[in-house]
Amino acid sequence: MKVRSSVFASFILIFEVVGIALFLRGFFPVPVKSSFSSKSKLSDLPAEPLTGSSPNSSRLPHPLFKRVVIMLVDALREDFVFGSSGRMYMPYTRHVVERGSAHSFVAKARPPTVTMPRIKALTTGSIPGFIDVVMNLNSPALLEDNLIWQAKTAGKRIVFYGDDTWVRLFPKHFMEYDGTTSFFVSDYTEVDNNVTRHLDSTLKRDDWDILILHYLGLDHIGHISGPHSSLIQPKLLEMDDILKKIHSALISKEAEGSLPYLLVLCGDHGMSETGSHGGSSEPEVNTPLVLISPAFKRKVGMEKPGVVEQVDLTPTLALGLGLPISQNSVGRVIPGVLEETSLRDQLRFLHLNGHQLSCLLKDSMPNYEKEAGFEQFRVAEKAHGNWMKLYLEGNTSEVLSNMGKKVLKQYLEALAAMSSALSKQLGKYDMYSMIAGMVFVFQLLLILLLAMPEALSGAAAVDLPVLSALLSLPFYLLCLLLASVHVLVCTSAESSCYFCSLSWGLVFTAVAFSSAMFCILVSMATRRFPLGPKIHSKSPLRSSGSEWSLSELDVLLLAGTIGHTLSLASSSFVEEEHQTWYFLLSTLCLAVFQDVCRKYFREQRSPVEEEEEHILPSKDCHPSAHPKAEICSEKWLALATPPFTLACCRLLRSLNQTGVQWAHLPDVGHWLNSSEHKMVLSLLTAFCLVLIYLLVQRRCSWVSKVALALGLLGVYSYRAAVGNVLFPWQHSGHTMSKGTVEARFVYVFVLGILFTGTKDLLRSQIITADVKLKSRGLWEIYSGLVLLVSLLFRAHNLPVLCGCLLIQTLMAQFIWKKLHYDAAQTTIMHYWFGQAFFYFQGNSNNIATVDISVGFIGLESYVEAPAIFLTALNTYAGPLLWACHLVCYLSSERDRSPVAVGHGCYCLALLRSVPAAAYIVLVTVLRYHLFIWSVFSPKLLYESMHLLLTAGVCLFFNTMEQNHSSSRS
Amino acid sequence: MWDHEIRAMASTHAVIAASVFMATVVPAVFVQGFSVYGTHLLWLYSVSGTVTAVSVAVFWLLGITPPTKKHTLGYKLSRLFRSCLYFFLSCLFFHTVVVLYGAPLIESALETFSLAVLLTSLTTLRCLCVLGPNVQAWIRVFSRHGAMSVWDTCLQITVTCTVVGAWVGAFPLPLDWDRPWQVWPVSCSLGAMIGFLTGLVAAPAWIHYHRKQLTYKCK
Known part of the structure; x- marks a missing residue:
């Protein structure tokens, strides 16, 4: 079958786009999600475990806090508060951290350290995958189960001031809100004044339960002049004053007998030494997390803040407010917050968290039973039941409290194991889909390369032996072989695999296509090889190439293309x-x-x-x-x-x-x-x-x-x-x-x-x-x-x-x-x-x-x-x-x-597919590289997008050439 | 065929290479804390100066420089003056090219110019020594099949090696390894130097192995 170079090139490109799409689907881990699209409900909560008698109560323990104020400062780095200069930057906060009744932690944010996915992580407790960022640049409403939705459903009144990403993520969730666009990065005073101006009146009122403040100014300063600029200190002092104001207002409002308040100071992400963020370097990932409440023990001195995951805040807040933990949360409750409650409540909280995690584990892993954390949770639950039985019998001996502490420890271990198993699930690659995509792309690239002498010849037409390939015996054998490999891989696969979940018709088409490509490849190669030196003269620059001499320019063009590909x-x-x-x-x-x-x-x-x-x-x-x-x-x-x-x-x-x-x-x-x-x-x-x-x-x-x-x-x-x-x-x-x-x-x-x-x-x-x-x-x-x-x-x-x-x-x-x-x-x-x-x-x-x-x-x-x-x-x-x-x-x-257009189209296709194909191999090899998410993945997306565009351009070429031939004939 | 020339060339190159070595080692005795990275500019000047002096001396002694037509003092002086002018213009040329390649315009102008001086003393100076201040001859030598003697071929090889060396030397600049040799213009000047030394070795060797095939048409 003879096809013109431009048609050939466009076809190859289009199929390459399909191959790359398959690769991308395998490469970017799908976020861990519960298979149910519903949201956690209070009525679904498990009963308190108790051996013997029927379960007695499925109610949640009493909430710990009445009011919560979350003060989120964009790009607040851990060392701005806990570092050596923290005393200078945020004196009041430091004082509270050191002497007040507060818990302080370093919360690790997951890359990508960009505001929107961080907000999602903080509210849903899940870890948004990289692909989430790209898909949601426009940030439509968050449909997943999340803390804000739970709070609203439970009748909590939420007030929000700050970055309007929240308003777009949670439309109609807030009783009162004022969104500020972060559109003008050069403005770092107005964005914060917009938030603070509401503060006085809001703090005086009593008609809200949750107040969320999102300050953008610091982030903007970081983007303009970096973390060491002179603008940082006044901004942090301003933030410190605001925290002081909120804290004193909360203290003055506090009434005897009612539940205490909770004031949370956190950052969504840090900032790098140049002031930007998005990557996974230490200063970008480490954010401070300060929880202030009279319910906590008073501190006596500066302690080194413990390290928690950023998503741990979500279950902690949910339990603290008496809400169900959102379904996809992979966080575990921060034990320090529960310290002052009774042992029974503590165990109950941990049990709830563990139950939610085990449910998520069941949904996202096919062989969840083998998971160590799941087993530990089972054991802990049983022990908890025993403890409850003794407790309800009125036993108050030392033995009971020791036993309770042991259960507590078991729970914590189980939570840690389950949480890390779930987080690890996010880093898992769907290798089968990736390899399938890669094989497609490489077959196509090889065909493209082998066709070079013909495609760049004076006729600009490629002779593809499609029919002979389709009728040959190896084709059918290969089909069978590949299909059986597919069945074998899919039945033995442990984790979920996208390529396996495709319908049989599609898979068979892919298998047939791949084997046909392989047959064509082999027959083209055999046709090319006997010509001996011809195979070497496949420089894209010498089409007629009777003698193989390259000018300096040709050497440069070739070396540049190859060198650039290698540099990736x-x-x-x-x-x-x-x-x-x-x-x-x-x-x-x-x-x-x-x-x-x-x-x-x-x-x-x-x-x-x-x-x-x-x-x-x-x-x-x-x-x-x-x-x-x-x-x-x-x-x-x-x-x-x-x-x-x-x-x-x-x-x-x-x-x-x-x-x-x-x-x-x-x-x-x-x-x-x-x-x-x-x-x-x-x-x-x-x-x-x-x-x-x-x-x-x-x-x-x-x-x-x-x-x-x-x-x-x-x-x-x-x-x-x-x-x-x-x-x-x-x-x-x-x-x-x-x-x-x-x-x-x-x-x-x-x-x-x-x-x-x-x-x-x-x-x-x-x-x-x-x-x-x-x-x-x-x-x-x-x-x-x-x-x-x-x-x-x-x-x-x-x-x-x-x-x-x-x-x-x-x-x-x-x-x-x-x-x-x-x-x-x-x-x-x-x-x-x-x-x-x-x-x-x-x-x-x-x-x-x-x-x-x-x-x-x-x-x-x-x-x-x-x-x-x-x-x-x-x-x-x-x-x-x-x-x-x-x-x-x-x-x-x-x-x-007259064939220039065809040659151009072919060269463009080749120039684009070589780096794209090389890059997917590189990314696969480097998939455990430290910078895979911050450097290589964005580039992969850019490459794929560029490939898609080039395919479009080649189609345009195609129509142009068609016009030629028809106008000539 | 050109055994005599090749021998002369090899010894010339050995002298020049030795002088480069000396220019790197000797200042360490006199200057406190001298090192190729640390006091890079000093090294640059020392090497360029030495190479300039040694090449001029060696080529003058060997008498490769085309014989002057007139022997008047005024003519010789004008030749000398033109050579100096070309040397300076070539520095400017290299400086401009390096800036066009992306070197900062104002910030590290001194470093850039030093690199230009080094490149000039490694390439243009040799042209001046072998061909004299005669642009026509330069163009002839550097166009395809333009070499008319063994020395021309040698010139082509060394100049190409130096320039390519400097070009390759720019590769590690964007890497974030924070090594002392990644500072501008260390890697480029080192690349040029290595390229130059390679050229010095490669030129006689290449000519020796291709001496049967080499044919030059006369003027």
Whole structure:
């Protein structure tokens, strides 16, 4: 079966996406969840164990606390309170910790140390998986069983002030609330004043049971200037004062006879030495947890705070308030809190916690009975029953209390074992699915590689022996073999496995597909091998390759691609991937520069010191040196292009500092965004928009030109409306609006331009086989994309877009065309530029740099589909724009090489699948690496997303080529 | 075929390599606390200075430098002046390239410029010694199949090795190992130095093994 290269490449990519999806499903552990979607109810609670007679009471013991105030300070690090400087930062808190009736702990947060999953962990007691963060960037309501829901159902009145993530997570749960957006990170006073202003009136009132305060200021300071900045101390003193205020108000309210209050001071996560968070380093993970209540014993001095898990707070609070523990909680009650209650109550509390954990264990593990903790819990429960019997008989001897203490110890051990077993379950990988996904991807990659000589040949068609493979005996044998392996693995698997839980039809399709791929692979390999040296000449750069000679540029392109793939094995290189690309890009520019020099100086050696002169991006040409001024100017422009590109890239990289190590360094973007440089930013924005117009309009029809101009005006007015830039004739005094109208105005023009482009494309295909019309249509689609991106980009990022267009124009005009680079070389260069521009716009391999605010442009409220689309488009704008430019460029080059589009598509597919396939192997090997969650997993998601986008681009290529063939025939 | 030249080349290179070694060892006697990492700039200057002096001396003694057409003092002086100018321009060129590669523009300008000086003394200086201040000749040598003598080939190899060494030297910079040799520009200058020494060894060896295949067309 003969298929064209582009079709072949797109097919391979699409199947690779499926394979990677399977891998991802196996890689990201599914959070431990009870199989019931219901929530714990009071009536479901187990009875107090008692041997012999019928169970007597299934009621909960009396709640320990009447009122709870939770003061959550975002990014509160453990050493801010307990450290040596804690006495200076939070004097009152330190005093209470050392002398008051309080318990203090270091609570370990689990990565990802980001606010939303931490809030979820604190309220549900479960550990949200990494995938949860990505799936819930928009934070819809929390549907899982949680503390807040339980409290509300039990009739507790909850008041909340602070980060509006809570309000979105728990809609209608709070009696009273005031959410503060953490949208403007540069603001660290207003966010906290918004919370504190309610405090006085609320503390005076009596109509609430739970008060939750979430302070964001500290986190914002951390993001701006790090944990050692001078802003930290005043902020912590402010927090300390607030704690003092709450504490004294609670003390004054306390009445004799009623239950005591509980004041909790905690942090959701810490902050790293650079002030950011999200990873798993010690300062990010360790948060303080201070519980203050008159119910506790008074301290006599500073003790070293014990270490607990952050999720342990959930069952503790639930039991303290007399609520059922939420179903998916993996925490265990903090024993110190229960110390002052009677032994019977203590045992009862532990029993409840143990029962909940054992239920969760039963649900999430198939062989839960073998778990040590479960066994221990059984034993403890029995002993508890015996103890109860003696207790109810009125025995009050020493023996009883000793026995009770023993039961208590047994319970605690069982809880610890069960909790750790459950947490470990989260770190378990579904290896079978991962391996299956990997096998798919590798088969596809090998086929892609083996097809290289054919795909890059003049015919650009690949001969796939599908029919012969399907009819061969090995195919059926392999099918049988794989199916039996599948059955064997699934029946003997201990933990749950996604691939096994698929329906039989799907699995059989996968098995048949995989064996067919294998047969095709083998037959292609045998066809290739007898040719001997041909297999070696599979460099993507020499398609016809009668002799195998590589120029320096080819060596660089190959070595760069391979080197980059290898560099992904190191966490530092993943964190600092932008450096790799910038480095490669600079080298590429120099190599191109060398090529240009060679072309123009081989024949005629001019005595000018070319190199020195042209490193500076001077574009002026020497007149009168040659009679043919045009050739001369073209020569000098061509010579100036690579140095200019280099300089351009150098400027762009100083625009956004990304990565980890040097992310804190000041960059031009910050400078532009500070309020005193608004004027500069406005001028820059205007200049960039004009430049974008000039660069894009050349090849558009007049309708699109007008639409583009109006659209770019709309972009400026949108930025002015949002408050990023100044509007010349609009004086301040206007309140900041969301700029919805302006953004929609731009959207209209984007759609208009895209429509014109599509219309031109269709017309060129159906009515007139006009090449010019077609390339105009393509360019119009491209310019529609540019307009959309210019709307989505932050104002300070517009130079990136400008630089992109400028470099594309210059390179296309003077380099790619003039130096006769073939489709493969051009594609690799486009890909490299696209990668570099991905980082120029401020992206990194960390989820935190995804700009989610883009999803709200032009929308009144959050709507999922467009928000995700816009966010993805904004994030991958660089690679997308370069890929689109590649389509435009290659199809305009069609008269030179009619199969260029097919070659380009194939190369793009290869360039994307090699790192993606290598990366999933690396991630599998490194799955127990310390940084797997903080560094490698986000990168894995970026890689998969990029693969998906490339598959889309390849499909677009495909339609373009189809148009060609049909218009030619 | 070129046994004489190869022997001369090997001995020249041995002298230069020895001088590099001496430039690293000798200052340790005179300067308190001298080390390649700790007082890196000092090491850089010492090595560049020594290499410059030794190469100029050796190549002048060997008489590889193309004979001057005129023997007037003024012409010689102008040649000397042009050589110095080219040396300086080449420093600027390397500095610009390194900055374009991402070195900080202002912050560690001195370190960057020192690296540029080292690179110049390892590459451009050799060109000046072998080819003289004649850009046309440089372009000829560094274009494909442009070598016209054993010395040209040798020049190509050493210069390429040095530049590639400096390029490779930049790889460990993003790693977060916090080693003393990861400080800018230590790894790059070390890479250049190692590349240069490799070039010194590789050039005579390569030419020796390919002496049968080597053919040069005359001017």
